[in-house]
Amino acid sequence: MNQGRFWKLWERFGLLFVTLVGIIGLSLTSPNFLTVNNFKNFINQAAVVAIAGAGMTFAIASGSFDLSVGSTLALAACVGAKTLIGGSVAASIMASISIGLGIGILNGLIITKLRVPTFIATLAMMTIVRGIALIYTKGRDINVITEPSKEAIYKFFGGGYLFSLPVPMLFMAAIFVVFYVLLKHTPFGRHVCAVGSNEEAAISSGLNVDRIKLIVFALVGLTTAVSAIIQTSQLMGVNGGTAGLGFELQAIAVVVLGGTSLSGGRGKLFGTMMGAILVAIANNGLNLHNTPIFYQYLVLGLILLLAVSVDGLRSKFFRPAGTWAER
Amino acid sequence: MKKLESICDTAIITLVIISIVFITGCSKKTNPEQKKVIGFSVVDMQPNFFQEMEKGVRQTCQAMGYEYKFHDQKYEPALMLSGCENLLTQGIDASIISPCEPSALGPIVKKAKSRGIPVVIADIGGGGSDYDVIVISDCYGGGVMAADYMAKMLEKRPNLSKKVGVLKCMPGHVYAIRRGEGFTKRIRELGFEVASTLCANDVRDQGYRVAQDMMTAHPDIAGIFCENDPMSLGAVQAVRDAGKSAIGDILVVGFNADAEAIETIKAGYMAATIQQVPYEMGKKCVELADQLLKGKPLTFSNPQLREITISVRLITQENVSEYFPGKQ
Amino acid sequence: MKSNKFWQIWDRAGIFVALLALVIILAIINPDFRKLPNLSNILQQCTPIGIAAIGMTFVIISGTLDLSVGSVMALTACVMVSLINVVGFYSAFLIAVTLGFCLGLINGLIVTQMGVQPFIATLGTMWVYRALAYIYTQNKPMQSADASFVTWGEHICYVPSLFVIMVLCYLAGYFLLYHTPFGRYVFAIGSNRRAAILSGVNVARVNLLVFALVGFFGAMAGAALAVRLWSAKADAALGYELMVIATVVLGGTSLKGGSGTFAGTFGAAILFTVVYNAMDMFQVQSYWQKIALGGILLLALSLDGLRRKRTIG
Numbered sequence: 001m002n003q004g005r006f007w008k009l010w011e012r013f014g015l016l017f018v019t020l021v022g023i024i025g026l027s028l029t030s031p032n033f034l035t036v037n038n039f040k041n042f043i044n045q046a047a048v049v050a051i052a053g054a055g056m057t058f059a060i061a062s063g064s065f066d067l068s069v070g071s072t073l074a075l076a077a078c079v080g081a082k083t084l085i086g087g088s089v090a091a092s093i094m095a096s097i098s099i100g101l102g103i104g105i106l107n108g109l110i111i112t113k114l115r116v117p118t119f120i121a122t123l124a125m126m127t128i129v130r131g132i133a134l135i136y137t138k139g140r141d142i143n144v145i146t147e148p149s150k151e152a153i154y155k156f157f158g159g160g161y162l163f164s165l166p167v168p169m170l171f172m173a174a175i176f177v178v179f180y181v182l183l184k185h186t187p188f189g190r191h192v193c194a195v196g197s198n199e200e201a202a203i204s205s206g207l208n209v210d211r212i213k214l215i216v217f218a219l220v221g222l223t224t225a226v227s228a229i230i231q232t233s234q235l236m237g238v239n240g241g242t243a244g245l246g247f248e249l250q251a252i253a254v255v256v257l258g259g260t261s262l263s264g265g266r267g268k269l270f271g272t273m274m275g276a277i278l279v280a281i282a283n284n285g286l287n288l289h290n291t292p293i294f295y296q297y298l299v300l301g302l303i304l305l306l307a308v309s310v311d312g313l314r315s316k317f318f319r320p321a322g323t324w325a326e327r
Numbered sequence: 328m329k330k331l332e333s334i335c336d337t338a339i340i341t342l343v344i345i346s347i348v349f350i351t352g353c354s355k356k357t358n359p360e361q362k363k364v365i366g367f368s369v370v371d372m373q374p375n376f377f378q379e380m381e382k383g384v385r386q387t388c389q390a391m392g393y394e395y396k397f398h399d400q401k402y403e404p405a406l407m408l409s410g411c412e413n414l415l416t417q418g419i420d421a422s423i424i425s426p427c428e429p430s431a432l433g434p435i436v437k438k439a440k441s442r443g444i445p446v447v448i449a450d451i452g453g454g455g456s457d458y459d460v461i462v463i464s465d466c467y468g469g470g471v472m473a474a475d476y477m478a479k480m481l482e483k484r485p486n487l488s489k490k491v492g493v494l495k496c497m498p499g500h501v502y503a504i505r506r507g508e509g510f511t512k513r514i515r516e517l518g519f520e521v522a523s524t525l526c527a528n529d530v531r532d533q534g535y536r537v538a539q540d541m542m543t544a545h546p547d548i549a550g551i552f553c554e555n556d557p558m559s560l561g562a563v564q565a566v567r568d569a570g571k572s573a574i575g576d577i578l579v580v581g582f583n584a585d586a587e588a589i590e591t592i593k594a595g596y597m598a599a600t601i602q603q604v605p606y607e608m609g610k611k612c613v614e615l616a617d618q619l620l621k622g623k624p625l626t627f628s629n630p631q632l633r634e635i636t637i638s639v640r641l642i643t644q645e646n647v648s649e650y651f652p653g654k655q
Numbered sequence: 656m657k658s659n660k661f662w663q664i665w666d667r668a669g670i671f672v673a674l675l676a677l678v679i680i681l682a683i684i685n686p687d688f689r690k691l692p693n694l695s696n697i698l699q700q701c702t703p704i705g706i707a708a709i710g711m712t713f714v715i716i717s718g719t720l721d722l723s724v725g726s727v728m729a730l731t732a733c734v735m736v737s738l739i740n741v742v743g744f745y746s747a748f749l750i751a752v753t754l755g756f757c758l759g760l761i762n763g764l765i766v767t768q769m770g771v772q773p774f775i776a777t778l779g780t781m782w783v784y785r786a787l788a789y790i791y792t793q794n795k796p797m798q799s800a801d802a803s804f805v806t807w808g809e810h811i812c813y814v815p816s817l818f819v820i821m822v823l824c825y826l827a828g829y830f831l832l833y834h835t836p837f838g839r840y841v842f843a844i845g846s847n848r849r850a851a852i853l854s855g856v857n858v859a860r861v862n863l864l865v866f867a868l869v870g871f872f873g874a875m876a877g878a879a880l881a882v883r884l885w886s887a888k889a890d891a892a893l894g895y896e897l898m899v900i901a902t903v904v905l906g907g908t909s910l911k912g913g914s915g916t917f918a919g920t921f922g923a924a925i926l927f928t929v930v931y932n933a934m935d936m937f938q939v940q941s942y943w944q945k946i947a948l949g950g951i952l953l954l955a956l957s958l959d960g961l962r963r964k965r966t967i968g
Contacts, residue, residue, distance in 0.1 A: 030544065037569070038543040045536055067897075115960025116953060117910045119720075123897055124949040124956075131945030139373050139942070141531070141557060143587040145594060159568050235535050236564055237587065239557060241373035242530040253778060262772045287540035293497075293526035294789035294889075301782030304775065305765065312770030372941055399941035404884050404891065406931075409700045413935040416693040430796035431884035434808060454886075455798070497890075 007314045014310070015258065015274045019281065026285040033288060040166045042284040043277070044158065044234065047168035048227045049250055050276035053258075054179045055223030056251045057272045061183070062216045063196040063264030064111070067122035069224045069251055071129035072103045073244035076228035078133050081142040081238050089153045096232075097225045103129060104221020108214035126248070130241075137240035144236045151236070158233025168230050172273065175223065180269045192216060196264025253300075254279055257307050278303070365616055366419030367609075368398040368411050370427040370451065374529075374557075375585040376605050377425065380449060383609025384423060391617055404428035411435045415442065421616040423447045423609075429454030445619035447612045450605075451502045453632070459619055460627070462611050462635050466502055469601040469639040470509025470552075473580045476599055476641055477550045478517040480578055488547040490522040494537060494562060496554040497528045503554040506582050506601075510552045522548060527558045534561025542569060542577070550578035556588040556600060563597045574598045574644070584642055589651050592644055599643040602650070608637055670906055670922035673955075674929065681933050688936045691813055697928050699808075699815035703728070703880040704895065705924035706821050708902045709828040710759075710872035712920045713865050715903050716832075718845040718912030719773040721866060723762060724873045725895035726784035731755045732877035732887035733788050736797035736804075744803040752874040758784060759870020763863035773866075781896065788889035798886040807882045817879050824875060829917045831868075841865060845912030902927055905955055 010017075027034040052069055059066050080096035103125065110121045144151070160167040183189035191212050194202045203209050232238050256262060257278065258271025282303060286296050367384045369377050381397070388395040396417055398410035407427055414422065415438060422439050426432050429452035436456040439446050448461040481487060491514055496503035511521050522545045527533040534553060538561060542548060551566075553559035559581025563573040573579040573596055581588050584602035591597040615635070618625060628636045642650060682689035707724050714721045735751035742750075758780075765776040799805075807816050832838035840861045843851040852858055881887040904910060905926070906919030930951060934944045 032543045032546065035543065038540075041536070041539045041543060110953065110957075114953075114957040116956040117904065117960075119910055120901065120904055120952055120956045123901060124952040126949070127945045128949035128953075131942050131949070134373070134942040134945070139378060140375060141560070141585065141587045143560070143590055145590060231532060234564070234568075235532050235561060237531060237560060239373070239531055242557075243532065245530075249778060253775075256772075256775050256778075262774050283536075284540055287525055287537055288544045290523055290525065290544075293528065294786050294794070296786075297782045297789070298786035301779045301786060305771070305779035305783065308771045308775050308779070309765065309769040312772075316770045397938060398935055401941060403893075404886075404888070405700075405703065405880060408883055409696065409931065410935055412696045412700075413693070413932060416690055416696065417687045417936065428796065428884070428886070428888060430798045430886040430888070433798075433800065433885040434805075434883065454796075 003317060007317055010310070010314060011259070015271060015278065015307070018307075019274060019278045022278065022281050022285065026281065026288070030285065030288045033285065038284065038288075042280040044166055044168045044230075045284070046277045046280035047166075047172040048231045048234075049247075049254055049279065050172050050273050051175055051230070052220075052224045052227040052247070052251045053254045053272040053276055054175055054269060055220035056255050057258070057260055057267045057269055058179070058183065058192060058216050059220050060252070060255055060260050060262060061196050061264055061267030062192045062213060063199060064118045064213065064216070065122070065252055065262070066104075066107060066217065066220045067119070067248045068103065068107060068125040068129055069220065070244035070247035071126045071133065072100055072221060072224045073228045073231070073247055074238070074240055074242075075103070075129050075133040075136070076100045076225045077232040077238040077243050078137050078142060078240045080229060081144050081232055082137075084144055084150065084154055085142075085146050089150055092154070093229060096229050097222065100221040100223075100225025100228065101218055102221070104218040104224075105214065107221070108217035111217070112210040112213050133240035133243075139241060141237055141239045144232070154233050155236065156233070158230045158235075171226065171230065175226070176269055176273050183267050183269060188212070188215070193265055193267065196266075198265075250279070253304055257304060259311065362392060362394040363420040363620060364394040364396055364418060365421045365423060365613060366396045366398070366411075366414035366417070367423045367425075367449075367612075368400060368407060368414060369425045369449075370400055371402040372399045374555075374583075375587075376583050376603065380425065380605035380609040383606035384449075384613055385609075387610045387613035391613060393613070393617075400427045402427045404431040407431060408435060412438065415439060415444070419444065421445050421447070421620050423449055423612045423616060425449040426451055426454065429456075432456040432458070445616060447616050447619070449608055449612045458633065460615055460625055460633050460635060462608050462615065462637060464502075464603040464605075464608060465636050465639050466505040466603075467509035469582060469603070470506040470511075471513040472639065472641050473506075473552055473582070473599070473601055474510045474513035474517065476643070477552065477578055477580055478514060478519065480598070481519070481549055484549070487549040489519045490545055490548050491519050491550040491552065492523040492525070492538075492541045492545065492548050493521060494534055494541075494551060494553040494558045495524060495526045496558070497526065500529065500554075503529075503582075506554045507552070514552075519550075527553075527561065529555055529557060531557045531561040534558030535565045536561075538562035538565035539569075542566070548577060550580070553579065553581045556581040556583040556585040559597065559600065560587060560591060563591060567596065584640075589642070589647060592642065592647050593651075595644065599641060602640040602642045604637065604640075611635065611637065670919050670926060674922050674926045677926065677929060677933075681929070681936075685933070685936050688933060693932070693936075695810060695813045695815060697925070697932050698818040699810075699883065700932065701924045701928035702815070702817040702821045703876045703883070703892070704899055704902055704927070705876075705921065706824050706879055707873055707876035707895065707899045708906075708920045708924055709824055709917070710869035711899045711903045712828070712906075712908055712915055712917060713832065713841060713868050714773075715900070715908050715910060716845045716912060716915040717841045717862065717865050718848065719766075720777065720900060720910075721762065721773065721869045722777040722896045723758075723781040723784055724869055724876075724899055725892040726781045726788065727755055727758050727870055727873035728877035728880060728892040728895060729887070729889055730758065730784050730788040730791070730877075731874035732881040732891055733792050733797050733889060735874075735878055736799050736881050736887040737792070739799040739801045739804050744801050748878055751878060752871055755870040755872075755874025755877070756867050757870065759867040759873070760863065762870065763866035766866065767859040767862050785889070785893075792889045794889055796886050796888045800885065804882065805885055808885070817882060820875075820879070824872065825917055825921055828872075832917065837861065837864065842913060845914075847913070898927070901952055905952065907959075 076096040076099040080092045083095040084092035254275035255272045257275030259268040400407040432454040446458045448458045453461045523541045525537045527537040566573040578598045581600040584600050588600045731751040735747045738747035840856045902923045906923035908915030
């Protein structure tokens with residue numbers, strides 16, 4: 001087949017193809033990889049990153065990104081955990097979600113009202129929120145040890161099964177479906193992409209760009225809070241200083257791996273989901289093979305570079321004149 | 328040219344700043360202090376271990392009548408250096424350092440020594456520098472202790488395999504490495520196989536994930552030793568999620584005796600942990616600093632390396648109430 | 656008009672005004688702060704991030720970002736210190752900066768030849784270079800007590816040698832940016848890429864050089880760090896990339912590209928160090944220090960943002 005068709009097929013199925021290759025390779029070299037238990041393990045791990053990645057996809061599609069999601073995850077998890085020990089499951093979930101939404105909206109306000117550049121605003125929030133989490137927990141771990149009935153309900157989010165499928169996986173699927181519809185089939189979604197493509201044109205067309213950005217950051221905060229709930233439910237505990245460290249770069253990486261361009265204007269949600277799954281499989285596979293941690297960084301970096309290089313070559317094929325995309 | 332103008336402006340302003348700063352710097356003298364000051368620079372105030380150590384140092388300083396100045400290195404060698412420099416500037420008389428990077432102690436110890444300030448190293452390592460004394464927990468011995476305990480418990484279950492796993496700390500944690508080394512060497516001597524050694528970067532969530540993967544790769548694993556307690560708590564969770572008991576089915580042993588780990592042992596969810604007593608270490612350091620300031624000679628456990636070791640303790644369900652009565 | 660004059664001065668030398676004010680206030684309040692050895696320490700403490708920020712200023716003016724600078728610092732520092740006892744300090748140093756230059760070139764090649772966006776390309780190389788540092792050192796610290804190495808950490812009458820090197824690097828960077836065609840092209844690409852291409856600028860070559868410069872100055876910064884610590888480890892400079900970028904932006908260089916000032920970056924590097932130092936002098940609890948730093952960044956850039964809002968309307 002000619003080059004054009006190859007690239008078109010790659011754009012649609014490339015990531016899926018690589019993931020399948022990875023799965024086949026791992027099941028051949030590691031006998032325990034293709035078990036139900038292991039599947040649950042890596043899909044649950046993938047879900048935590050993927051859900052936050054869904055929100056991040058919106059942010060990147062709108063031309064921004066959010067560096068504070070790691071710290072937001074930590075604070076939402078800490079507040080949720082403490083609330084659970086003292087209160088009901090519902091209160092704990094409400095608390096986490098409020099924190100996530102609150103920080104997201106705050107980010108949005110700082111960027112739209114105070115006109116602070118996105119990079120600096122979210123970077124500053126990253127350090128501030130982390131400091132708050134440390135002060136809130138006094139630097140100690142929070143262990144969720146409470147009544148067994150409460151524990152059982154809360155643990156359902158991170159480790160339970162529904163229709164014999166892991167709950168986090170179902171959450172992930174549900175959120176992605178909703179977000180997909182939001183992005184592709186609602187005016188809001190189209191506006192988000194418009195802002196990402198060309199902000200000035202969007203303003204001139206009469207779009208309330210500030211409001212759109214605010215909602216986008218709120219969405220990022222919301223999805224991060226959901227990720228926090230799932231992770232805390234898995235661990236039944238959290239440490240304010242170390243939870244979510246490096247999470248923001250992971251989230252951005254899986255979005256980019258999934259094919260969403262950092263220039264904005266488009267969002268490939270299912271790509272993000274596949275990206276998160278691929279990274280979880282890679283980590284899982286490396287652990288099963290007893291690989292030292294250094295090689296895991298290497299593999300992560302190489303996967304990312306390879307994926308985006310291939311993507312870059314593809315866009316060069318369709319747009320030979322430019323070096324990197326100028327939109 | 329406009330650019331030249333603006334560069335001239337900034338150059339002048341810079342010169343002005345620097346001269347003002349140096350002029351004011353040359354004027355005042357330090358106010359004479361009544362009390363002597365002890366400065367303590369610690370690896371990172373996040374882990375419970377160092378929080379306890381800090382408490383030990385601070386409270387002993389207060390009890391012994393010293394003024395106390397403190398600095399948190401946040402696990403960064405560059406900050407360790409600048410923090411210790413800053414403590415020296417603040418006029419400390421003795422220095423206690425728990426270094427995040429022992430190999431970077433050289434310049435710090437040199438500066439302190441050039442001012443005649445004694446240096447006490449608290450745990451971790453001395454990096455070959457010229458410190459006065461190092462107070463060290465027997466991390467290697469603790470690992471050996473854990474191995475002995477695990478072997479003893481597993482001997483009682485002959486139908487289980489002879490495989491165990493180790494969860495390691497972040498590659499940079501020099502002191503934690505010794506725990507794993509002690510454990511691995513000893514458990515092999517006792518006839519067990521270390522089937523898997525994985526890194527969980529010191530944190531709970533990775534301890535959880537990595538333990539899961541370890542159990543997947545080796546479904547018949549009988550015990551897991553974790554180089555610190557946050558990771559062991561994650562591992563306990565992973566074991567419980569797999570429907571097993573972290574005492575009966577897979578023996579999980581941690582290290583540090585953090586408050587949360589003690590809670591978990593009391594609740595019957597975890598088998599054991601090795602207790603370091605960071606509070607005591609902190610206290611000892613201040614006492615040693617006091618002795619050095621008064622010119623008294625020290626008695627070393629290991630004179631060649633100027634070490635004073637503090638022994639560790641195995642905490643299991645049997646003795647947990649004895650050592651940790653009541654709520655923390 | 657009065658407020659316009661204020662913003663004009665702010666534009667030109669805002670960072671220095673803030674620095675001057677801060678230093679004066681701190682010197683008055685805290686006797687420890689104004690001691691000469693402390694001020695000397697500050698000048699030395701700001702060198703690693705300060706030097707790394709030179710290369711980053713180039714990159715940001717050209718309109719993009721380089722996230723791999725921390726990892727480059729670590730890798731080059733480790734290689735350098737490991738070779739000091741083998742080939743002597745100066746040769747080791749030369750090898751390290753050459754390595755840094757090449758690492759930067761690789762970044763540039765990935766961006767220009769493979770068409771990858773710089774943010775992502777450098778995110779990937781950040782992980783890869785860091786992993787290489789771990790693998791190369793097997794996570795053991797590299798130490799050296801070599802006299803010619805260690806002596807660079809000393810002072811000449813209270814002025815640290817490293818600070819002198821930093822100033823020289825800044826002058827070099829300044830010259831490169833304002834007095835060579837290369838520098839003009841960097842500005843051009845940052846302001847309006849399309850126009851630059853249409854004007855015949857070899858954008859790919861300029862980008863390549865810009866990334867190589869980041870690598871070069873990154874290696875110099877790594878060397879400075881190693882000199883201060885008499886050692887290097889694979890986890891050195893972890894997280895520095897964001898600090899370096901924040902320094903450049905705080906100094907007045909816009910992330911949109913096309914404008915920037917070295918004087919600003921220089922002032923910002925010193926300002927950050929002064930703030931860290933002051934927080935230590937005042938024994939500020941470490942958790943609050945994080946909040947303070949974030950707050951300063953927000954404050955500084957809100958002022959900037961509000962000003963631009965007023966002029967744009």
